[in-house]
Amino acid sequence: MKTLSGERKIVxxxxxxVLSALLTVPLLSSCGGGSKTASPPPPVDDTVGRNVSNNVPANRPEAKKGLGTGQKVAILAGAxxxxxxxxxxxxxxxxxxxxxxYLSKNGRVYYRDAEHRAHWVTPPSEGIRVPESEARRYQEFQGYNGxxxxxxxSGISSSAAPAL
Incomplete structure (x- = not known):
């Protein structure tokens, strides 16, 4: 007959x-590849210290600096x-x-990266130089010519936003 201390050791x-096996289940399940139909990750707010610039590509000549005689420009900033x-x-x-x-419901503009994460867009602090004829359609917004x-x-839906 087995002793009581021997039975306790076996138990x-x-x-x-059993407890070790149960503790490894969450660890192993978290290492899975994840579902391909899962919703995209939350937005990345990388607006601090980073602006979207309206740089001219190298293959196009740069627009004239300042106001020329043939072209008037407006500076668009902010909204x-x-x-x-x-x-x-x-x-x-x-x-x-x-x-x-994309235009969010809260009135912010964002884009999605290759991993479908949203990145908020911040306009350049120096503004964007736009021909005055094209800029007129933005004259009701904050930041038009300073x-x-x-x-x-806010209140502009992406479906109601006019296309260029």
Whole structure:
């Protein structure tokens, strides 16, 4: 007949093995590849210290600095610049900063990277130089030619936003 201390050792070992197995289940399940149909990750707010610039590609000549005799320009900043960037990129096919832009329900503009993470767009602090004829459609927004008054982008739905 087995002793009482021998039975306790067997039960303790069995219990230790079962508990060890149960503790490894979460570890092993978290290492899975994940579902391909899962929702995209939350937005990345990388607006601190990072602006979207409206640089001219190297294969195009740079626009004249200042006001020329034949071309008047307006400076778009703030909401006016964001709305300009949104309209400029809303029909792009690619992902990323040079790809398609979206208008959020809270009045912010964002794009999605290759991993479908949202990145908020911040207009350049120096503004965007736009021909005056094209900039007129943004004159009601904050930031048109340095103006601090005007509309922001809240209340503009992406379906109601005019295309370029």
């Amino acid at each position: 303790s070992r069995l219990l230790a093995v 006016a610049a964001l709305y300009y960037l949104y309209n400029k990129h809303q029909n792009a096919k690619e992902d990323g900063a040079q790809g398609k832009y 103006r601090s008054t005007g509309r922001d982008l």
